[in-house]
Amino acid sequence: MVSIYPIVLYFTLLINVILAEDYIPTDHILLNCGAFDPKVTDSDGRRWSSDNGSKFLSSPKGSFRASATTQAPNVGKVPYMSARIFYSNATYSFPVSPGRVFLRLYFYPNSYSRSNASNAVFSVTAGSYALLRNFNAFQATQKHDVPYIIKEYYIYVHGGMLTVTFMPSTKSFAFVNGIEVVSTPSIYDSNDVGANVVGSSVPFQIDNSTALESLYRLNVGGNYIAPAGDTGLYRSWSDDSPYLLDSLFEITNVADPDVKIKFPKSLPSYTAPADVYTTARFMTQDSMLNLKMNLTWLFPVDTRFIYLVRLHFCQMLSNIDKVNQIVFNLYINGQTAFPEVDVVALTNSNGIPYVMDFVVIMPITKDPQQDLWVALHPDPQDKPQYYNAFLNGLEIFKINNTDGSLGL
Ligand SMILES: *[C@@H]1O[C@H](CO)[C@@H](O)[C@H](O)[C@H]1NC(C)=O
Ligand SMILES: *[C@@H]1O[C@H](CO)[C@@H](O)[C@H](O)[C@H]1NC(C)=O
Ligand SMILES: *[C@@H]1O[C@H](CO)[C@@H](O)[C@H](O)[C@H]1NC(C)=O
Ligand SMILES: *[C@@H]1O[C@H](CO)[C@@H](O)[C@H](O)[C@H]1NC(C)=O
Ligand SMILES: *[C@@H]1O[C@H](CO)[C@@H](O)[C@H](O)[C@H]1NC(C)=O
Ligand SMILES: *[C@@H]1O[C@H](CO)[C@@H](O)[C@H](O)[C@H]1NC(C)=O
Secondary structure, three states, X not given: OOOHHHHHHXXXXXXXXXXXXXXXXXXXXXXXXXXXXXXXXXXXXXXXXXXXXXXXXXXXXXXXXXXXXXXXXOOOHHHHOEEEEEOOOEEEEEEOOOEEEEEEEEEOOOEEOOEEHHHOOEEEEEOOEEEEEEEOHHHHHHHHXXXXXXXXXXXXXXXXXXXXXXXXXXXXXXXXXXXXXXXXXXXXXXXXXXXXXXXXXXXXXXOOOOXXXXXXEEEOOOOOEOHHHOOOOOOOEEXXXXXXXXXOOOOEEEOOOOOOOOOOXXXXXXXXXXXXXXXXXXXXXXXXXXXXXXXXXXXXXXXXXXXXXXXXXXXXXXOOOXXXXXXXXXXXXXXXXXXXXXXXXXXXXXXXXXXXXXXXXXXOOOOOEEEEEEEXXXXXXXXXXXXXXXXXXXXXXXXXXXXXXXXX
């Protein structure tokens, strides 16, 4: 008798794994910039190749390799302990099949022989997009209180070649520790109708001409998911608690073992790992208290851009499987983005993931940065069984502006 529970749990996990089919990328390049060793494995078990003598770097003149002087705690050896330093413009050319790719740039602003990368200021382009403008990786890490920074972009590659160019700013230099290119299905592109724009009835089309920069990817109410734990797209998912407005909502929930996550036909199983859907953040157990509050997250963003916000929902509690048990309103920047969200009504059952996309235009203010906020509030109108609200996952992307730029 004692062993029944663990067996059931194991069985559930097994089903999750089988149902969540991983995507197998056609192209996957992991370039360990400035590394001595031709091939090395990182702590996540991924194999990186050195860019020394690499076919991807057309003109290595004006650049050199260097090793980091110090290694801060929690900074992996690969790809962070080596870098390529550029004192003139340099281009990497990656042959990839036409379609969407994730481009990831890894930066660890350490001291590299005579070049203190904390002072490096540079721009980076990919094809016709300006990804970074007068970027200082040290300031970026200081701002987020992290030792290194990974910039991730979702780009459409025409003609089978992705070119990434590093351009030092005047009297400065550029550096990079690692470059990753991985092909991906068009999972963030709009369907024919386009994405809803909050506060407008005119939809927005995310198509092949759109480049996205990933800003936030959260496993709401859950734990960090490393790239190896993603669905073959090598994204990472972090904990949502730093973005929560009110620490009262420490309430998280994990799926009942007998609720299995089943992706509907309309949603590919590589959309997000099943782990994103088996955890959620709820409001408190006190319905009356919940009516007086909003469950709110705040995300600092640049003012002069448009954003794509994707919300992941899945009702994973076994006792919530009927319509009108939990109904809530979804607000973005104080406007109703979706009224009366009843996840079970949208999916016909519990255990079924559901995704909503919204395009958000930030109000013009004097401040170059402001908070994009997402809030949930129980909707008492239809007298649902519980006054509560929940969210399983959230992603926020910056959309390139009219001149193809993602930098300020
Ligand atoms: C880089 O590659 C060249 C040959 O392609 C080799 O001569 C050189 O030693 C390599 N440098 C390092 C630091 O591995
Ligand atoms: C690098 O490229 C930029 C943009 O094309 C150009 O303005 C700049 O002069 C180039 N720098 C050098 C050193 O060639
Ligand atoms: C966008 O990419 C898809 C997939 O490669 C392709 O079928 C479609 O024709 C492209 N659309 C445009 C407008 O380039
Ligand atoms: C590198 O520059 C940063 C910022 O200017 C400074 O704090 C740091 O001490 C420098 N490191 C070295 C090794 O000179
Ligand atoms: C929740 O947010 C909405 C939208 O900004 C606002 O109208 C409402 O007053 C808020 N409710 C509470 C209880 O804070
Ligand atoms: C994004 O950049 C492309 C290429 O410059 C451009 O065609 C497109 O209109 C831009 N998108 C937006 C929303 O401005």
